[in-house]
Amino acid sequence: MSDIIGAVGELRATIHITRKATGVVDTFELIGVLTPEQATALGATVRHNRNHGVRGAVVGPGTVVSNQEK
Amino acid sequence: MAVTHSTASRDLATNAVVDQLDGAGSKLCFRITGSTIGAPSAIAATLTFATPAFGASSSGTATAGAIASDTNATGNAGAVAFASLQTSANVLAIHCAVAASGSDIDMSNGLTVASGDTVSCSALTYTALSA
Numbered sequence: 001m002s003d004i005i006g007a008v009g010e011l012r013a014t015i016h017i018t019r020k021a022t023g024v025v026d027t028f029e030l031i032g033v034l035t036p037e038q039a040t041a042l043g044a045t046v047r048h049n050r051n052h053g054v055r056g057a058v059v060g061p062g063t064v065v066s067n068q069e070k
Numbered sequence: 071m072a073v074t075h076s077t078a079s080r081d082l083a084t085n086a087v088v089d090q091l092d093g094a095g096s097k098l099c100f101r102i103t104g105s106t107i108g109a110p111s112a113i114a115a116t117l118t119f120a121t122p123a124f125g126a127s128s129s130g131t132a133t134a135g136a137i138a139s140d141t142n143a144t145g146n147a148g149a150v151a152f153a154s155l156q157t158s159a160n161v162l163a164i165h166c167a168v169a170a171s172g173s174d175i176d177m178s179n180g181l182t183v184a185s186g187d188t189v190s191c192s193a194l195t196y197t198a199l200s201a
Contacts, residue, residue, distance in 0.1 A: 009087075009164075009166075009196070009197060009198050009199065010196070010197045011153065011155075011164065011166050011168075011194070011195070011196050011197075012193070012194065012195045012196075013098075013153070013168075013191055013193065013194040013195075014191065014192045014193040014194075015100075015189060015190065015191045015192075016188075016189070016190045016191075016192065017181075017183060017187055017188070017189050018187060018188040018189075018190075019184065019187055020184060020185075020186035020187050020188070021184065028181060030153070030168045031168070032153055032166035032167065032168045
């Protein structure tokens with residue numbers, strides 16, 4: 001049986017990366033989609049927010065919003 | 071013609087997927103670009119789910135329980151571009167892109183995980199049949 005590729009599903013996660021070198025914690029809100037091509041087809045965008053503690057207010061499929069906490 | 075699934079059906083679908091991760095040691099892996107479910111790419115960080123990994127689906131969405139951090143990530147020069155949810159035996163149940171290819175997230179202080187970094191996940195939900 002083949003894997004289903006292209007079914008509409010969604011994975012959302014909030015991850016934190018603590019940098020060993022600096023101790024800085026970067027926080028990312030991820031919305032998973034199936035492939036980069038599908039993300040493009042869905043009009044996915046990627047934003048990178050350097051503001052402290054500011055979270056992206058609007059996200060869509062394939063969007064990655066990152067917030068750097070320094 | 072679009073197909074509409076009832077909430078009960080959406081819960082069944084979501085539960086069927088996440089129940090594959092009920093066994094001890096199921097993992098959330100962050101991978102670099104070029105990954106497919108058949109040929110997954112290199113892992114930058116591996117986090118471990120609780121047992122079971124998810125609670126029961128509600129309104130079509132299942133929420134993961136506590137996820138153990140990777141306190142000494144393998145890391146990779148390439149940015150994280152995919153995530154996979156897999157069993158302890160490395161059978162992938164879910165595989166998805168988490169960033170568009172060529173995006174500006176791929177920068178020095180972006181989604182690149184360095185060796186020894188700590189990667190944690192404070193919230194994770196899965197919806198099998200999203201609108």
